[in-house]
Amino acid sequence: MTTTPVRDDVAVRVRGLTKRYAEKVAVDGVDLDVRRGEVLALLGPNGAGKTTVVEMLEGYRRRDRGEVSVLGQDPGHADRRWRSRIGIVLQSSADNAELTVVELVRHFAGFYPAPRDPDQVIAWVGLEAKRGTRTRALSGGQRRRLDVALGVIGNPELLFLDEPTTGFDPEARRAFWALITALRADGTTIVLTTHYLDEAERLADRLAVISSGRLVEVARPADLGGRHQRDATVVWTDEGGRHEIRTATPTGTVAGLSTKFSGEVPGLQVLRPTLEDVYLSLISRTASTQTDDGDPR
């Protein structure tokens, strides 16, 4: 077992993490650090190995090779004290259908040595009006917020969120983002997986892109795939049709066009690669030919 000092500013340290299933290598030599207080988003197509990585960090799955230290301990030999320091929000669930929101949150609070106040947590995730409602009667978004309430009730130092907002409407997603932002402000380290690039860009300090079990890149959202250095595309439309120029100096290009058209450039747009463009080019470069419809569980 690896032990690191409590004041260590690394919450998660992963070296050479490898997991094999009978027919394929699901996770292949991943190196990753998550700093304390940081929000790290794990991105990647279905079947890329996101959930497998996260579940090895949570102590649910055994690794075949590599070193993992989560809050200074090996999750493979996790004890109850360690479990009381982490919070887990698994992929969408349908368990405990007959219990009410308040019954579940109070019950789970009883598992932890220093839980948050159940009523406060219920109010905080916005389920106050649904306190007495059985889980089976909650909408998808409400159900997910209950999952988060159960994930944070133990007052975790480190919170794992696996695809927390899948199936949310835009309003529910915004509300959910606010919850995560508040947790981050409170000092909670967060590791989340998501398919939504806007979500990752909005919430995460750093993005880790995983494809075919390999870590492709770890970077700040603005820097991913050398995004900040990428050429811009200047587009305009005149009688001759649509024109575009790729350039590293778009301001100069626009100034030139402005002179040419003596003022207003018709249909002017300056385009930078979006996070989605960068992400898609990253994962296609690693020639991911995954066709599975989901991560192996």
Place this chain on the structure above:
Amino acid sequence: MTTPTRTQSTDPAPTYRPASDRPATAGALRVGAARAGIEVKTFFREKDAVVFVFAFPVIMLGIFATVFGGDDGEAFRVGGVSVPFPQYFLPGMLAAGIMLSSFQSLAISISIERDDGTLKRLRGTPMPPISYFLGKIGLVLATSLAQIALLLGVAALAFDVELPSEPSRWATFGWIFALGTAAGTVLGIGFSSVPRSGRSAPAVVTPVVLVLQFISGVFFAFNDLPTWMQRVAEIFPLKWMAQGMRSVFLPPELEAGEVSGSWQHGPTVLVLTVWLLVGLVLCLRTFRWSRRDAG
């Protein structure tokens, strides 16, 4: 859908306490008691479970006693002794009830909980694993005791069955109940790994229990069954539980009417204990917190 207002959701997260302030993790017994409370609540909110586990033996007792009881209320004769049908069926229904409340109830519910993620979620918390099983034991005790009280009440009040008054008979009842529930509980936990999914669990578990009820002398007099069927039933616990319950609730004269001519208390203890140990080993070796396909 109601979404939290902006003020609500931008509130700072409820207070964080650093790790060093935390007292030792919660006690396994206290958490086990909380689990038992949650289990009982969940059980009685699931109408399927209440009908097919809890009320089933009572319903069957009512049907059999009414159909076969007839007007004269006379039924089962051995030598010069006759026993009313409701009294003859009661021991079998008690044994079946114990099996339903322990084996069937746990085999189905744990299988579903493994499939729907209940177990996985619990495993990710500092809940002591033993507390989960303590909760299940609490559930079995609560449901089977309530079921027995209901059966005895219905038998005594609706069908005028005279309940025994000798303490020695209730002592016999006590150990059959204890051994039967214990064996049923561990075997139910073990068997929960057999169904491939939660959805198929009732279809896999219910027939096993139903067949055992038919061949173990619960619905029919054990003596009337073909010999080979009696031999098969003797392998399993239910036959012994039913026979033991007959020794509690039937007049001593009927002991001669048993296939072996005896209530066989010794062999009953032996068979139930062996099943208890087999079940315990199965649980320890096969219990999983996540689905079979998880790595």
